[in-house]
Amino acid sequence: MSREQHYRRLLRLYPQDHRATHGEEMLGVLLSANGGWRDDLDLVGGAIALHARRVFNLDGAVPLRDVMAIVSVLGPIVLLVGAAPDLHELAYSIKTNSSFVSVPQEMSDWPVWAAWLVVALLTLVGARRSAAAMAWVACAAHVVTISAVRISYAAHYETIGLLLLGVFTAVALTWSTGPARGKELIGRHSVRLAFAGVALTLVLLIITPTLYGLGFRAYRMGPWVASVVLVVGAYLACRRVPDRRTGRHAAFVLALPVLATLVADVLIGFFGTALFWTPVAAAALFYGIPVMMVLAGNGILSRIRKSLPS
Amino acid sequence: MTDGALREPTFLVLTALAAGPQHGYGILLDVEQISAGRVRLRAGTLYTALDRLVADDWVAADREEVVDGRLRRYYRLTDRGAARLATEVERLRVTTRAAETRLRARTVGGTA
Numbered sequence: 001m002s003r004e005q006h007y008r009r010l011l012r013l014y015p016q017d018h019r020a021t022h023g024e025e026m027l028g029v030l031l032s033a034n035g036g037w038r039d040d041l042d043l044v045g046g047a048i049a050l051h052a053r054r055v056f057n058l059d060g061a062v063p064l065r066d067v068m069a070i071v072s073v074l075g076p077i078v079l080l081v082g083a084a085p086d087l088h089e090l091a092y093s094i095k096t097n098s099s100f101v102s103v104p105q106e107m108s109d110w111p112v113w114a115a116w117l118v119v120a121l122l123t124l125v126g127a128r129r130s131a132a133a134m135a136w137v138a139c140a141a142h143v144v145t146i147s148a149v150r151i152s153y154a155a156h157y158e159t160i161g162l163l164l165l166g167v168f169t170a171v172a173l174t175w176s177t178g179p180a181r182g183k184e185l186i187g188r189h190s191v192r193l194a195f196a197g198v199a200l201t202l203v204l205l206i207i208t209p210t211l212y213g214l215g216f217r218a219y220r221m222g223p224w225v226a227s228v229v230l231v232v233g234a235y236l237a238c239r240r241v242p243d244r245r246t247g248r249h250a251a252f253v254l255a256l257p258v259l260a261t262l263v264a265d266v267l268i269g270f271f272g273t274a275l276f277w278t279p280v281a282a283a284a285l286f287y288g289i290p291v292m293m294v295l296a297g298n299g300i301l302s303r304i305r306k307s308l309p310s
Numbered sequence: 311m312t313d314g315a316l317r318e319p320t321f322l323v324l325t326a327l328a329a330g331p332q333h334g335y336g337i338l339l340d341v342e343q344i345s346a347g348r349v350r351l352r353a354g355t356l357y358t359a360l361d362r363l364v365a366d367d368w369v370a371a372d373r374e375e376v377v378d379g380r381l382r383r384y385y386r387l388t389d390r391g392a393a394r395l396a397t398e399v400e401r402l403r404v405t406t407r408a409a410e411t412r413l414r415a416r417t418v419g420g421t422a
Contacts, residue, residue: 022357028380029334029353039352046354050361059365 057299068176070250075169076120083113084205161260197233
């Protein structure tokens, strides 16, 4: 293999956009230099560093306003998965022919999901201001609901990611370039795909309790399969965005419910019940870590750091 | 934070471009010369640094030419990059002066 072929192979490790702009130029530099294994190692290190810069948007090439515009369209749709426990209760009552004398505790958060359904519909018909106002109402209702069930806080950490995505969506509806721009970027087909993904996730979450009949493992797997469907659905819905990186960053924000659950599971697995001895610290970790991950993943923390005076 | 100390490769690349536009291989040779052979940048490190410096608007692509069938892109220091380099030079000057003064005082103290 010639030196040129060898370097061309190594340059394939670089991000596509960098290769397109600097590939031939770098090849010229590499062939002019002496070469050797140190150059090879340095090339691999450079490729890793440049990929990391793109993953965390440190190059600032991903327009955050477009990311948030996509979140403003798809966020309200993804948030509908939060209605799964309520829909399960409803399905159960229909199956057993029982009627509600009062709303059961498991369904106490139904106004939150009803509000998000209204937000989704308002967004799709282009009523952005009303959608933004309703999104903040939904977030406030969610906070009230979580506060009301604070006594069984440990059992409700699954909804943290939904609340965080709710806030990001409300922010996106209020300050981004808006759902119209979001729809333009993802296309109508993607909206239908997002609805289909959410519907499938809901079905999986609703039938999860019945999986107990198949065994404990199947029962435990249910939510994780639903999470995978949700993340893949969000990714596919964002896939048609002309700039793929913008689409991937939007999908990352939309995956907040799954991300927050993963973080909570890792924290609980690591610290055990000791985590709940100081509820304020637990809440700071449960909410703070996913938020920091999304902010860092979109290069926002780096921008804030750069803007600070020394 | 923007006025924090520059990393040495960044400082040397900016210094290399302070005299005028240079292409990638030219920067590598110049950095080696500026550092009296102590620092030898390689292509991977150089282009990672350039990616960052271009994004920060400290360096910009100047022109392109084809030599022996290979593309050569020249880079130049922007006004922002020049200002940042000047700030860093001043920071180093202050630190160096303080170090010199103290070393001199130490020598005088030692002989007394």
